[in-house]
Amino acid sequence: MKNFLSPNVNNFQPYNPKGDPNNHLGDESLIRMNANESPYPVPKAVLDKAFKSIQDTPLNFYPDTDSTELRRAIGAYLHFPMEQILVGNGSDEMIDVLIKTFVAAGDAVVSHDPTFSMYRIFTEIIGGKYYGVASSNGEDFAINIQGLIDKAKEVRAKAVFLCTPNNPTGLTISKEEVLQVLEETQGMVVIDEAYREFSDQNFLSFIGKSHPNLILLRTFSKAHGLAGVRGGYLLGSPEAVSYMQQVKPPYNLNVFTQKLLSAYLEYIQTAEGRALTRKRIREIRRERNLLYCGLKRIKECEPVPGSGNFISFRIRSPQDKTNPRTDSGVFEESLDEKLRNKGFLIKKFRYQQTPYYRISMGTPEENQRIIQELQTLFSRSK
Numbered sequence: 179m180k181n182f183l184s185p186n187v188n189n190f191q192p193y194n195p196k197g198d199p200n201n202h203l204g205d206e207s208l209i210r211m212n213a214n215e216s217p218y219p220v221p222k223a224v225l226d227k228a229f230k231s232i233q234d235t236p237l238n239f240y241p242d243t244d245s246t247e248l249r250r251a252i253g254a255y256l257h258f259p260m261e262q263i264l265v266g267n268g269s270d271e272m273i274d275v276l277i278k279t280f281v282a283a284g285d286a287v288v289s290h291d292p293t294f295s296m297y298r299i300f301t302e303i304i305g306g307k308y309y310g311v312a313s314s315n316g317e318d319f320a321i322n323i324q325g326l327i328d329k330a331k332e333v334r335a336k337a338v339f340l341c342t343p344n345n346p347t348g349l350t351i352s353k354e355e356v357l358q359v360l361e362e363t364q365g366m367v368v369i370d371e372a373y374r375e376f377s378d379q380n381f382l383s384f385i386g387k388s389h390p391n392l393i394l395l396r397t398f399s400k401a402h403g404l405a406g407v408r409g410g411y412l413l414g415s416p417e418a419v420s421y422m423q424q425v426k427p428p429y430n431l432n433v434f435t436q437k438l439l440s441a442y443l444e445y446i447q448t449a450e451g452r453a454l455t456r457k458r459i460r461e462i463r464r465e466r467n468l469l470y471c472g473l474k475r476i477k478e479c480e481p482v483p484g485s486g487n488f489i490s491f492r493i494r495s496p497q498d499k500t501n502p503r504t505d506s507g508v509f510e511e512s513l514d515e516k517l518r519n520k521g522f523l524i525k526k527f528r529y530q531q532t533p534y535y536r537i538s539m540g541t542p543e544e545n546q547r548i549i550q551e552l553q554t555l556f557s558r559s560k
């Protein structure tokens with residue numbers, strides 16, 4: 179069978195949302211702090227409205243292929259023309275459609291490293307060449323905008339992905355830097371705003387006549403707490419969106435997703451819905467800052483001051499403040515396992531061979547419990 183595979187798929191490193199095979203994602207008793215999801219349930223008013231509207235919809239027919247009602251609702255929410263909005267099964271599907279529309283086999287796609295891995299994966303699946311540009315000193319996570327621009331020019335990138343706040347670091351890219359990329363590169367420029375609500379950034383006003391090649395990606399999975407529904411969208415110039423519209427699969431959003439997201443958008447424009455969303459976002463931002471400070475107080479932990487709904491950190495040896503321990507079998511290699519044994523799922527990743535951990539915000543109680551657990555684990559490790 180392997181010899182039947184497309185060569186692009188044969189050699190590539192897949193995304194593994196479940197992480198390692200032992201992470202017990204299906205185990206309901208574990209607290210999920212590994213996928214940047216929201217800890218809050220969907221408001222009942224939204225579910226009631228969506229279920230009612232699904233009951234009134236004939237399910238023997240395909241859904242509206244253009245998701246007209248939903249795009250109209252997003253447009254009304256953002257005060258943005260619905261013709262310039264495309265919706266999909268999470269922003270994942272939007273990344274896929276965007277790459278299929280603008281990148282061909284052999285073409286280059288550039289982003290910063292580390293970042294969200296689906297940019298690389300969808301590029302490699304269609305036979306494109308992906309370049310992740312590391313920070314200039316190779317040590318910290320600072321996004322190397324000049325390096326990224328130089329690389330994009332060198333390889334004539336068809337698309338440049340800018341993730342701000344960036345996953346997995348939470349670091350942001352400034353307006354000036356985005357403008358510099360727009361001015362100095364030739365291909366599509368994509369700003370992934372999946373975590374926008376947890377920062378003060380908003381690039382909506384950048385979409386206009388002067389940047390027809392700019393695309394924004396947004397999702398309902400993070401601040402809006404609807405990861406299970408799978409809804410995301412992109413915003414761009416009328417011309418760019420019309421091309422992607424032709425490439426997206428027909429009927430891509432099922433009836434349930436279209437109805438639920440429309441009901442949700444209606445709800446968050448009511449006084450109650452607006453207040454609840456604001457309160458939840460404010461709470462996550464506050465909790466994130468508390469987690470950052472809590473990790474800072476553990477002298478072996480070196481957290482990154484991020485602006486997402488998560489904090490990433492690495493562990494330094496108490497004996498040697500300059501070198502993170504990287505050898506396997508010692509404490510930090512198994513921190514995710516240790517926390518799993520205590521009932522928490524967190525994400526582990528590597529950057530320049532160094533292991534890092536990323537903790538997504540839970541409820542205030544869950545966050546407090548994980549910090550206490552970390553304090554105990556580190557005090558025992560001495």
Ligand SMILES: Cc1ncc(COP(=O)(O)O)c(C=O)c1O
Nearest residue numbers: 268269270294345372397399410
């Ligand atoms: C930066 C970034 N973009 C996009 C996504 C995909 O989100 P979704 O497909 O749920 O909209 C994620 C998910 O973690 C992400 O971190």
